Amino acid sequence: MKVLISEIPVEGLDFDIKETIKSDDLSSPVRGQLRILKIGAEVVVRGNLMADVELQCSRCMKDFRSEVSIPVDVIYHPVEELRGEEKHALRVEELDMGFYSGGILDLFDLIEEQIMLNLPMKPLCNELCKGICLKCGADLNAGDCACNEINKDSRFEELKKLLKE
Ligand SMILES: [Zn+2]
Ligand SMILES: [Zn+2]
Structure with missing residues (x-):
């Protein structure tokens, strides 16, 4: 699901998400809404997603599925804004900031990233496990x-x- 930045209208774009994200780390049905706004060269993505993810209980090690709520509020800058050295200084910790390149924003990448960021550190299959x-x-x-x-x-x-x- 790729979005051409140049085709985002002034009033923004709304997306109803109903997809299954599949990658090496994840196979997860996702639903929710995303709103994409263009402010100058920056692209703001806001919304709320619910993902049905497979987790491993940190106590009993059993796999279980759980719904994870994912608030999305990310600002994307064009990667072309950065010059050589700055690119290296880029840190992963800058969670609410992303970069797009070639004038394209890939919503799948964005959603996958946001799911990974919101996975619980110590999942429990049950509070009383x-x-x-x-x-x-x-x-x-x-x-x-x-x-x-x-x-x-x-x-x-x-x-x-x-x-x-
Ligand atoms: Zn458990
Ligand atoms: Zn025993």
Whole structure:
């Protein structure tokens, strides 16, 4: 979905997004609205997207799908604005700033970038996820593992011993 910058009218362009973004890192249905405005040589993209992404729970390591809300507010500058040295000084941390080149803005790239930026750092399949047992690797959401039983038993045995003494 490429947008020719020169064809953006003064009143801007509105896009209803209903696409599936597929890349090496992502396969995600996305929907929402984007508004594209041209201000001089700069292009402002604003809107809201909802992406259905596959995440891996940081506790139990299970894959799960989740809806992620993506607020979009990015200013694009023509990359031609930059001269040699500045190009090298460009940092990825400048999240709300992008560059377009050749007078074309690729909305797919933009959407993919915005999804990646909004993925949770420590996804949880469920707020109450119990994770996996560090000893045997069992999924504790499915119930206590044997390690836990052994611990409980030995504690109980010790208690019995104490009571006998
Ligand atoms: Zn989990
Ligand atoms: Zn265990």
